[in-house]
Amino acid sequence: MEWAWLAPALNFAAFGLIVLGGRRLPGQGAFLAILAIAGAFGVFWYALADFLGRGTGTYAFSVTWFKAGNVDVPWGMVLDPLALVMLGLVSFIALVIQVYSLGYMAGEERFGWYFAVHALFAGAMLAVVLADNLLLLYVAWELVGLGSYLLIGFWYERRSAAEAAKKAFVTTRLGDVGLLIGILLLFKLTGTFQLSGVFAQARELSTGVLTAATLLIFLGAMGKSAQFPLHVWLPDAMEGPTPVSALIHAATMVAAGVYLVARAFPLFELAPATLVVVALVGLVTAGIGATLALVMTDLKRVLAYSTVSNLGLMMLALGAGSIAAAIFHLVAHAFSKALLFLGAGSVMHGAERTDVREMGGLRLRMPLTAFSFAVGALSLAGFPPLSGFFSKDEVLLAVLGKGGVVFPAILVVLLGIVFLSALYLARALLLTFWGELKEENRHAHEAAGVMAVPMALLAVGAAAVGFLALRVGSLSPGFGAFLEGEGHAFRINPALTLASVAAALGGFALGYAVYQRHLFSPQRLAQRYSFLHRLLVNKYYVDHAYQWGIDRVVLAFSRGVALFDRLVVNDGGVNGTADTVRVSGLRLRYLQSGLVYNYALGIVVGVVAVALFWWLVIPRVL
Amino acid sequence: MITLAHLQVLSAALFCVGLYGVLARRNAVLILLAIELMLNAVNINLIGFAAFVDHEQFVGQVLAIFVITVAAAEVGLALAVLLRLYRSRASVRVDDLNMLKW
Amino acid sequence: MTPSLFLFYAASALTLGGGMGVVATRNVVYAALSLLASLMGVAGIYLVLFAEFLALVQVLIYGGAIVIVVLFALMLTRLRELGGPMEHRQWPLALVGALGLFAVLAAAIARTGVPQGLERMGPPVAKVGASLFSQWAVPFEAASVLLLVALIGAIVLARPGGRD
């Protein structure tokens, strides 16, 4: 498919046109962004048809961007099943969210700018997905970071938004240091940026080097995919407009990390130690996200930690060696999470509040939102036969299949996380939409059509994409087989499925009991285990640790260096030299006694010294 | 047998004696005397070389005459300066003459 | 020991001894007289080197003119009133410096390796005179102008009056 590059290019072009065209364009140019992303979605269908027609295999092409010395720096696209899946996912979700934004952002002062950056963001993500070489991937990867920076900081007049944008960029940038060093390392070892070239030579590299390179690359993935301990930016990213959150959490930003690991999996496979690290980081992240989501009172924050948790699951699946499970969960989660966020956005739009404690009974006022939110929540909680059920099972199966010592232990924890997920989703759903409608929320209203249609579309997706996993005769081989070949067709382990469904149902039932039936009070529980509660409310003090580190270590160190520069280098070294000259002049002038015989003695000593130097020193030296 | 070396050593010795006088004496007139010693040391050297080496031109002798001439002029002038100095400072001690300093 | 060598040593002793007297004695008049002795010694050396004319010049100009002028100067500056040591505090250093320079010069003489066996000769006075007024005429005239200038300068300087 030679025209795959059009998908990102259209979006970049839309960005450029809107920025240059400014407000002179009709509707501030929003239509350009939507046309571009629709075009990308069109490219996806065309590429899919082309790919299926071609049968199997990948298609790649590349052009030279520039040359440095005799090194070609290429730009190229590769289309394989993995890229194809992501292309479709990203372009569809971005399209839906942009349409939704038409309604949500209406009346904003920088309406056009919003769509421009949206196009940039989507284009960058598409470029990440399609990139056939590490350098282009890094380029696009950074542009994704830029997009997130600009979108999170969209309302830059708000201090919190500016800080959140900065935090997101800096945090992901920390991870990118690792990614870039990893790319440099691989280039040094293999002499190429091309993924195919690197993979081809990977087998000849030593495991140690590969482990280092993959760990470095994983560091980049940790930043973008909000893995512990670089997850802190994601909850703060709520400061952007809600559709942006939906985009970031579903398909673009956070998906990039998971996609990167999947893309570079041929390298990870050869470094088993890295895979264990990936799995453990994923597990810790999943656990942290799930527990924190339980105590958050801001609806969007609950969803954010839910995303953290699910990203952990995806990484865990990758660590367990299953791309198919990770990507399938990515897709299912993308639909559900986009839906949930659009629902949350609809709530904010209609009820103008975000604290779950102040809501309740909103289903009476916004039935469509409530219904779609419920679909998303149930899907994510893993209720059969919604999509989350299928994908979560895949992850569990991947972990189970890995065997060894570590992974069975992980499985037990994982079931706990499934239970917690169902619990916090039940909490969010029930507190927001069920219960009694409060007086102050009576004015709440349902979202308009341009916002409702995308939600409906996503609800269908969230409910149905799970079935993609199944083989449908000769029409579709099933998701796993499409992605990884025949060996990865859909399968099921009845015992495991039973356990996971039980965990999910149990969690949901508990949530129902607590938040709907009020069988016992969560406040009492919080008081009893106040230490634990404080720990959770303070997000495990990770943010505090960072703040402490920045204030007490980084800034203190930099102040120290600046002071060193001023006192030692400048005042000591520079002014010191000048002072030395001045002071030595002051001292040495006393040698100028004014007494002629002193000077005469000086001449004599000088003559003797020259003679001695001439006879004794110079012959030794020469 | 007198050799050139004899003369050179004598000249060097006389020069250094004079030098000591210049460096150590307080009285400006005595310093002047010591300078005369040094000039004579030079002359011994010149004439020695004239006698031993330069049998054609005897440049050393001619130079020595010039040195004596200049020495005479120098002594005259220097003593005049000293008189002047003595009149203004009431002293010819060189350790009193330290106005040209920092 | 040849006579000339004896003569040389005797003259050298007088020269150096007089020199020591100049730099060491406390009495300034003695110092001037020591200088006279030393200069006579130098004249003796000149004789040994067959420079009769120079020896004469030495006796006349140095021994006669210069020492007399110096003695006048000593009187005029009322040296009796001088008290305290004749050397300033630098004198030990001066001694070391002078001895050091002598060591250096001696070493230089020893290292240079003067050609041996050279004839000791002196020119006839007439030849010196001839070359002085032919080949060296211009410097000679310059020297006489110098003397004249010095003479006038000395008079101007020593004359009483003017700004003090």
Place this chain on the structure above:
Amino acid sequence: MEVLNDWVLFLLVAVPLGGGVGLMFFPSSRPELTRWSASIVAGLSLLLALYVFLGYDWQDRETPFQYVRQFPWLPVLGITYALGVDGIAVPMVLLTGIVFFAGVLVSWNIASRPKDFFVLYCLLVAGVFGVFVSQDLFFLFFFYELAVVPMYLLIGVWGSSTDFRTFVRTKEYGAMKLVLYLVAGSALVWVALLAVYVASGKGSFLIPVLGQADFGLGFQRFFFPLFMVGFGILAGLWPFHTWSPDGHVAAPTGVSMVHAGVLMKLGAFGIIRAMEVLPDGAQTWMPVLIGLGTVNVLYGAISAMAQRDLKYVVGYSSVSHMGYVLMGLGTLNALGMGGAVLQMFSHGIMTALFFALVGFIYDRAHIRDIGVLEGLSKRMGVTGAFFVVAGLTSLGLPGLSGFVAEVLVFLGTFQAFPVLGALAVVGAAITAVYILRLLAKVFHGPLPERWAHLREATPLELGAAGLLVSMLVLVGVYPAPFMRIINSGIEPFLKLVAGA
């Protein structure tokens, strides 16, 4: 066209030089006239620079030096006014042209003694052009000194002092420090230059001729550091960098732009020329240069983080970014050298933009304290947006010129010294931290009452800044035309120096 080809480099020096001298005779009472004349001089220079850039034949690998013209000046000593540019000098010429033009536009409203300002400004730029187009080391040195002298007056007369109570830097201090440093550097260079001239035995100062000379290894090892440190001082080599932030800060906006944007590049350019003359010395001292460059990168970035004065932040970031140039030069491979030269161009444009924007803010707010400035984007939206672009270039965002240059430097360094290469990447991350902190603090957030009166920069100023921004984007998106010219300069260079 043939005629122009012969004379373009001559004109490139003569136009600003003649313009500067000519402006002296303008009446002081007609500032408008001097402004317009200066901008015509700058515009002409830019056109000539563009002509050089576009007309340079990068495919002609046989004659790396083009537009060559030689005028014997002092044949007895073999001094020739020899002009010629290679692929390394061409981007620098373009850079100077752009920054000169933008600088004149930005200095349009200079209030005190505008005539004198523009006279000195033109002379300064004439010196800079002269260095880049000289093929003769004597004239390279001559023009280098010519650039220093006006700088002193420009800073001392039109500069501004910094006063934070606990930290005072007068403009006189900055000016004097700068000149003393540069003179100290040129003293080292001068010694090495004469040594090279004498030891070569060729009786010529021409770089290609000296490059052919056969210097002993000991000689090269002894004298290369003199060049390296002497020119390095001008490039902000640690620990001789402190003149640079102080000087940048004290200088008026237009001068800061030329100063940080172009003048520091003279140092790096001089090191390149010295490498051509003493290749073995360069080989020996390469690790030191890379090491010090790495120190520059990290030290500058960390220091920048703690600064409160907006201009000091940019000043230290220049120290940091020049570190990449030094690292790239030290690699002595095509990737690193290419990155270094591109970084010279990119940093020149970027830092000129930075100083221009800081100048806009300072002109309006009369303060540069980061602790006080806040939320400026609300009032100065375009300035803020441009500042974001400059900041993003600075932290190496792809799509802007800084990324291409830095990634090449990283690649080059990583080939030779992986650890230092990795540290350089870390330096870029630190840059991200201080730049983003700065953006968030100064431009974002709520607009306090105190700054509600601020006005957006004038269209003229924004036009100048926009020119610089467009260059950053152009090089970032499509670096190929720049890289092929640079490659054509570096290829023969490496053949000479590294034997590659």
